[in-house]
Amino acid sequence: xxxxxxxxxxxxxxxSGIAAITVKDLLSAAILFGAYSFMxxxxxxxxxxxxxxxxxxTVGAGVSTVFFVAAVFHTTRNSKD
Amino acid sequence: MRxxxxxxVIAFGSLxxxxxxxxxxxxxxxxxxSLHVSPHYIEEATAETAVPNLVTAVLADYxxxxxxxxxxxxxxxxxxxxxLLRVLQRQVPExxxxxxxxxxxxxxxEKGGKLPTESGSFERIDAxxxxxxxxxxxxxxxxxxxxxxxxLYVIAHGHxxxxxxxxxGVILGAxxxxxxxxxxxxxxxxxxxxxxxxxxxxxxxxxxxxxxVLCMVLGAxxxxxxxxxxxMGVDPVMARSHSMLIVEIGxxxxxxxxxxxxYYNLSSAGRHDEGL
Numbered sequence: 410x411x412x413x414x415x416x417x418x419x420x421x422x423x424x425s426g427i428a429a430i431t432v433k434d435l436l437s438a439a440i441l442f443g444a445y446s447f448m449x450x451x452x453x454x455x456x457x458x459x460x461x462x463x464x465x466x467t468v469g470a471g472v473s474t475v476f477f478v479a480a481v482f483h484t485t486r487n488s489k490d
Numbered sequence: 491m492r493x494x495x496x497x498x499v500i501a502f503g504s505l506x507x508x509x510x511x512x513x514x515x516x517x518x519x520x521x522x523x524s525l526h527v528s529p530h531y532i533e534e535a536t537a538e539t540a541v542p543n544l545v546t547a548v549l550a551d552y553x554x555x556x557x558x559x560x561x562x563x564x565x566x567x568x569x570x571x572x573x574l575l576r577v578l579q580r581q582v583p584e585x586x587x588x589x590x591x592x593x594x595x596x597x598x599x600e601k602g603g604k605l606p607t608e609s610g611s612f613e614r615i616d617a618x619x620x621x622x623x624x625x626x627x628x629x630x631x632x633x634x635x636x637x638x639x640x641x642l643y644v645i646a647h648g649h650x651x652x653x654x655x656x657x658x659g660v661i662l663g664a665x666x667x668x669x670x671x672x673x674x675x676x677x678x679x680x681x682x683x684x685x686x687x688x689x690x691x692x693x694x695x696x697x698x699x700x701x702x703v704l705c706m707v708l709g710a711x712x713x714x715x716x717x718x719x720x721x722m723g724v725d726p727v728m729a730r731s732h733s734m735l736i737v738e739i740g741x742x743x744x745x746x747x748x749x750x751x752x753y754y755n756l757s758s759a760g761r762h763d764e765g766l
Contacts, residue, residue: 459652460543460545460546460549460652460653460654460657462652463644463652463653463657464656464657464660467656467657467660467661467664468656468660471660471661471664472660472663472664472667472749475664475667475671475753476752476753476756479753479756479757479765480756482757483759
């Protein structure tokens with residue numbers, strides 16, 4: 410484990426996590442969540458859990474981002490209530 | 491209200507942080523998890539199951555019961571999306587858009603208007619999303635077969651390298667979803683229909699559970715694969731290895747079909763007509 414690399418990725422994980430819940434636009438939140446998943450995937454790979462990293466990359470960063478975007482596609486910018 | 495919420499979050503956050511202090515160190519060989527069953531898995535798994543990838547051996551054999559219900563959870567998620575979103579009565583949309591392919595002119599036909607015949611010179615396009623990009627379509631068409639082959643490799647090679655049913659199934663589903671995004675939803679549904687995804691999704695779970703039931707029929711415990719040795723004509727160790735492949739294929743089939751099924755329902759809000 411290289412601690413500098415670990416530190417950079419952990420910082421990115423925290424920042425993208427905070428950004429994903431604070432940002433107003435839902436589409437941006439979905440993309441940020443994908444970035445968060447990708448950084449988590451790198452962390453798993455660094456820690457040696459390659460199977461988990463693979464799952465995180467396919468499910469977290471791949472398909473779930475598509476599902477989020479597909480769901481956001483059916484929302485409107487201003488809520489009706 | 492916000493202040494109370496913040497206080498609750500801080501209180502529970504510090505409680506969790508306090509709990510973390512009692513965790514064993516990362517990679518500590520004296521931690522309870524490393525003392526009980528882990529040494530057995532690490533030392534004996536290759537001899538007992540003939541599978542070099544330890545993770546697959548634990549996932550599909552030692553903890554096979556757990557993985558079976560994970561697959562069931564995925565299937566239940568697909569079923570939940572279907573139950574919540576699917577609109578079963580056919581609604582005629584307000585207007586339909588058609589593109590005249592030779593000239594590129596778009597026709598807008600209101601409800602009740604005469605629709606163009608399916609002659610091949612018109613193509614139906616979505617009302618709010620018009621992806622007409624040659625580069626995207628060509629790239630997606632070019633990548634899809636490689637993606638599918640890679641998915642099959644990941645499923646079949648899960649014994650020896652990272653991967654397995656879940657990852658391979660998701661990649662296989664993602665290949666179909668990519669096709670649906672780069673072309674349109676209707677064309678994807680024409681090729682892999684909703685019924686096919688539902689049937690394949692349940693078939694995958696049935697393959698997994700059926701393997702377990704077969705072991706029971708042959709007199710062993712549920713999901714004790716060594717009972718299948720006589721049926722396969724190999725020794726019990728190889729029977730466990732081969733059965734893991736069968737189970738992984740079941741997981742892959744279920745996961746890929748359910749991913750596509752969820753995408754169909756989510757992207758078109760259950761109408762299966764116009765979507766992302």
